[in-house]
Amino acid sequence: MSLSGFSAPWWLLFLLVVVGLVVAYVWAQRRRVRNTLRFTNLELLERVAPARPGRLRHLPTALMLVGLLFLGIALAGPTSDQRVPRNRATVMLVVDVSLSMEATDVEPTRLAAAQEAGKQFADGLTPGINLGLVAFAGTASVLVSPTVDRDATKSAIDRLQLAERTATGEAIFTAMQSIDTLAAVLGGSDAAPPARIVLLSDGKQTVPDDPDDPRGGYTAAREAEAKGIPISTISFGTSFGTVDITDEQGDTQRVAVPVDDPSLEEIANLSGGSFFTASSLEELTEVYDTLEEQIGFETTRGDASRPWLIAGVLFVTAGFVTALSLRQRVP
Missing domain, CATH: 3.40.50.410 (von Willebrand factor, type A domain)
Incomplete structure (x- = not known):
């Protein structure tokens, strides 16, 4: 995969959207923790939900975000020298x-x-x-x-x-x-x-x-x-x-x-x-x-977007499959 040149570089602005989604996801996770600590009795929480979600709960979202990153690069039309x-x-x-x-x-x-x-x-x-x-x-x-x-x-x-x-x-x-x-x-x-x-x-x-x-x-x-x-x-x-x-x-x-x-x-x-x-x-x-x-x-x-497109689709698909497997729902 190459990043040596782009035929439509303005599509790289889409990467800002991906960064925004990452920031929004982190903010949402921290807000959820604060709300839980604010409105829930800790002793009661330990009895009701003794097994807290592990770090794997972030994997589906991470896979999808990486997939969107690759798709954004593919949309920008990367090019490379081809024989x-x-x-x-x-x-x-x-x-x-x-x-x-x-x-x-x-x-x-x-x-x-x-x-x-x-x-x-x-x-x-x-x-x-x-x-x-x-x-x-x-x-x-x-x-x-x-x-x-x-x-x-x-x-x-x-x-x-x-x-x-x-x-x-x-x-x-x-x-x-x-x-x-x-x-x-x-x-x-x-x-x-x-x-x-x-x-x-x-x-x-x-x-x-x-x-x-x-x-x-x-x-x-x-x-x-x-x-x-x-x-x-x-x-x-x-x-x-x-x-x-x-x-x-x-x-x-x-x-x-x-x-x-x-x-x-x-x-x-x-x-x-x-x-x-x-x-x-x-x-x-x-x-x-x-x-x-x-x-x-x-x-x-020549056009070199195909590897980025394939990687993006695979990561987004993996995100959906992982979400359904771990959480029985899409993030």
Whole structure:
């Protein structure tokens, strides 16, 4: 039960009536005692009524007064913060499929773990959210346009394929374009539904080299912030990851592919989003669980009078039942 705000606070004046009834009851009880002592012979009173009423005689009245107190609060319309599922929102899941995602520092590989967690993320989002999927390496592609069909997204996640290079900026621009397309299709006079990009990557942008390039990650993050689309970035992997790369001559070389936390954190900061790290499937799942809570629900002010109303009715009813049980009459 909450007392954080009221929609009709003038009803709180009813509590003064309850206070008045308490005062009146106390005064009536004291007046009755004075009258008894004034007009009754004490010796005769002891013989006629040797068993004086106990304190339980006040219980029915006390219960009813407390019930009226709760009912008065209910009439004032208390409100509280309530978490409700979003019915309109767009989320673009952007997944890095560069060759570094083949590293086995996360079992069985970074990509396989990302696929598993991504499907769980899709299943965990509230039904009203439109979820889309973008995969990126040297270029970015929309694999699934925003939709409430989770099976389409999960099927596309299963089909992710590795490729060379990492174009983080292109991935963000592509996700924003998909969000804009959905908003244009929905049309109407209402404002576009809230949107967010969830970007999972393990490495530094390589295309273009400079993240401040017009098509770079930092530039894209600034544009996302201007559009009110926060980017939640997830740095996935460890500092000791490696992959085996085969060159054109057929020679295999082991290359270190440590995660690049600073650039992904900067993208999140520039866009007004949140930055996360994960180095295992379990940690990645926990990150997605957190994002599901942030994205799938919104906090609104709602009516909280029902608990007070129920308590008031129960206390008043208990007062009547107690009165009939103890005194065979209503106070």
